[in-house]
Amino acid sequence: MTDVRSEAGQDVEEDYVEENDASVPDVPRWLPITAFALSLIGFGISMYLTIDHFQGIVPICSSKGFVNCALVTTSKYSHILGIPVALLGLLFFTAMVGINWPALWRARSPWVARGRLALAVSGVWFVLYLLAAELFSIKAICLWCTGVHITTFLLFVLIMSSFPLMSGRAARSGEWDEELEEA
Amino acid sequence: MSQVQPGDRGSGRGPDPQAGKASPAKRPPAKAAPKGRTPATTSKGATTSKGRPPGGGGGKGRPPTTGGAKGRAPRQNMKITAPPPRRFSPSTLAFVSIGVVVVIVLVFVVVKVAGSGSTPSKTRVIPSPTPASASVVAAVTGVPQSVADAVGTGQGINAPQVLNNQPKLTSAGGKPEMLYIGGEFCPYCGAERWSMVLALSRFGTWSGLTDPATATFSFRTASVSSSYIDFVPVEHETNDNYGEGTRALFQPLTNAQNALWSKYSAHFGQTTGYPFVDIGNRLFVVGPSYDPGVLQGLDQAQIASKLTNPKDPVTEAVVGTANYLIAGICAETGNQPATVCTAPGTRTAATALKLS
Numbered sequence: 001m002t003d004v005r006s007e008a009g010q011d012v013e014e015d016y017v018e019e020n021d022a023s024v025p026d027v028p029r030w031l032p033i034t035a036f037a038l039s040l041i042g043f044g045i046s047m048y049l050t051i052d053h054f055q056g057i058v059p060i061c062s063s064k065g066f067v068n069c070a071l072v073t074t075s076k077y078s079h080i081l082g083i084p085v086a087l088l089g090l091l092f093f094t095a096m097v098g099i100n101w102p103a104l105w106r107a108r109s110p111w112v113a114r115g116r117l118a119l120a121v122s123g124v125w126f127v128l129y130l131l132a133a134e135l136f137s138i139k140a141i142c143l144w145c146t147g148v149h150i151t152t153f154l155l156f157v158l159i160m161s162s163f164p165l166m167s168g169r170a171a172r173s174g175e176w177d178e179e180l181e182e183a
Numbered sequence: 184m185s186q187v188q189p190g191d192r193g194s195g196r197g198p199d200p201q202a203g204k205a206s207p208a209k210r211p212p213a214k215a216a217p218k219g220r221t222p223a224t225t226s227k228g229a230t231t232s233k234g235r236p237p238g239g240g241g242g243k244g245r246p247p248t249t250g251g252a253k254g255r256a257p258r259q260n261m262k263i264t265a266p267p268p269r270r271f272s273p274s275t276l277a278f279v280s281i282g283v284v285v286v287i288v289l290v291f292v293v294v295k296v297a298g299s300g301s302t303p304s305k306t307r308v309i310p311s312p313t314p315a316s317a318s319v320v321a322a323v324t325g326v327p328q329s330v331a332d333a334v335g336t337g338q339g340i341n342a343p344q345v346l347n348n349q350p351k352l353t354s355a356g357g358k359p360e361m362l363y364i365g366g367e368f369c370p371y372c373g374a375e376r377w378s379m380v381l382a383l384s385r386f387g388t389w390s391g392l393t394d395p396a397t398a399t400f401s402f403r404t405a406s407v408s409s410s411y412i413d414f415v416p417v418e419h420e421t422n423d424n425y426g427e428g429t430r431a432l433f434q435p436l437t438n439a440q441n442a443l444w445s446k447y448s449a450h451f452g453q454t455t456g457y458p459f460v461d462i463g464n465r466l467f468v469v470g471p472s473y474d475p476g477v478l479q480g481l482d483q484a485q486i487a488s489k490l491t492n493p494k495d496p497v498t499e500a501v502v503g504t505a506n507y508l509i510a511g512i513c514a515e516t517g518n519q520p521a522t523v524c525t526a527p528g529t530r531t532a533a534t535a536l537k538l539s
Contacts (some may be wrong), residue, residue, distance in 0.1 A: 055438050056444065082454040124284055131288065135295045153288075157281050164273035 003024055010057035027162045032105035039096040041178050042151040046089035053086045054183065059144050077133040085130065090150055092123055096155060113166035116159050124156040199364075276383030276457040312393035312403050315483075320392055322487035323377060324384035326502060331528035333493035336535050337503015339474065343511060344451050344467045345536050352443070352464040354413035359515035361412055363402065364436065365443055366420035371471035372458040373399030374478060377486065378504035379460070385509055385523040386411045386516070398483050405434065411516045412461070419457070466536070473500040506532040514538045
């Protein structure tokens with residue numbers, strides 16, 4: 001990794017650096033692979049739930065007691081503004097698969113990391129809404145949905161924790177912190 | 184006390200093993216304090232136990248400088264320069280965000296567990312059907328044709344939707360099919376059922392109508408024996424006590440039924456809702472035909488007793504809707520039976536729907 005300022009021989013306007021940081025943020029190698037794998041898992045589950053939804057099939061799952069996929073996937077919470085939640089999930093994970101493509105983790109544009117972060121944050125908030133609906137309104141959970149929720153949360157953790165490394169500003173902040181610790 | 188200058192950082196990628204590549208010694212001298220910032224040097228509180236300045240984050244992650252050679256000052260002489268007031272570093276924000284989500288999930292779980300522990304869980308009660316009153320059924324199915332003719336298309340009714348050139352919806356026996364999808368809890372379905380009972384009674388004989396303990400019928404066990412049309416009722420949800428959106432599925436939809444429900448609801452700009460009636464893929468009821476408030480405060484016997492008065496709002500709504508349904512069925516049965524399909528009330532509705 002190189003430092004754009006040392007190459008330039010002079011300090012560079014911070015905003016410029018932030019938008020044009022030539023350095024490639026380093027994240028552990030396992031992180032992009034894990035994020036991509038989680039995205040694929042979420043995509044697969046969402047695809048299954050979407051197909052079931054449009055075919056009118058109840059997912060393979062318990063239909064009695066607290067674990068009741070039929071109750072969850074046919075409740076009024078299974079649609080948002082007329083759009084099936086399963087389809088929203090599929091669209092979400094389609095975007096996640098795209099933006100978590102391993103090569104994109106090396107993208108230099110900060111907007112890739114920002115887009116990834118925005119997706120992760122919106123996804124996890126939606127998961128919280130659906131979790132609340134399951135626990136307190138529907139009073140049942142769907143294991144397939146829970147799988148999607150866990151996948152979304154893990155992606156959120158990965159993306160959130162890696163975001164400082166992925167943004168130039170955050171990276172510099174990290175340098176500063178590290179230096180201070182050394183001092 | 185040593186002083187740390189903003190440019191006097193290591194490679195600063197945290198655990199990055201590449202961190203040491205960019206040696207501070209190679210760096211050019213730092214400029215004075217970053218633009219617009221006033222360095223604030225402190226000798227106390229500049230470092231925390233972790234060596235961090237108070238605050239953190241903000242200032243685009245860079246502490247201000249007090250000037251001096253970047254990377255040249257011996258560490259033992261370094262002096263920590265307090266940054267300008269900062270909020271949180273991105274790292275802190277990231278982990279706080281993750282923590283917030285975890286806490287919210289834990290709160291959900293704790294509240295759920297505590298709630299279910301302190302109060303006995305609600306037992307789902309699905310009311311058992313009781314046979315509908317014979318006199319009520321007789322009153323509805325026996326509405327005089329003269330009343331139906333007088334009502335015509337009634338008042339305040341949302342006419343069904345007509346769609347031509349669709350694949351015919353027929354039953355296995357080849358007869359036109361009339362599919363109904365509703366929920367026992369659904370008041371709009373309850374209102375629609377009155378009209379459906381009347382309409383279908385013109386084409387066959389009802390059996391199995393039940394009383395769902397509200398002022399309507401249930402099609403849970405109902406059927407119509409008809410040589411003209413096959414009626415396929417699906418009470419998709421019960422009227423159990425679990426509340427809206429959470430009721431138990433009672434009669435599941437087949438894939439084909441679900442596809443029809445989705446396709447034609449969407450075609451008419453609606454979400455899949457109750458009631459849904461599809462007569463031969465030509466005439467559709469997507470949503471309520473009339474305001475169920477018309478029936479409010481009336482029991483089944485009272486509603487039935489009003490159906491002989493063509494001026495009564497209840498009759499206008501129930502019979503007017505029934506005439507539309509009858510006209511739709513007639514369009515699929517080739518206007519059979521003729522006595523029903525050529526009745527003035529039916530013709531009025533058929534004309535309004537442009538079915539003739």
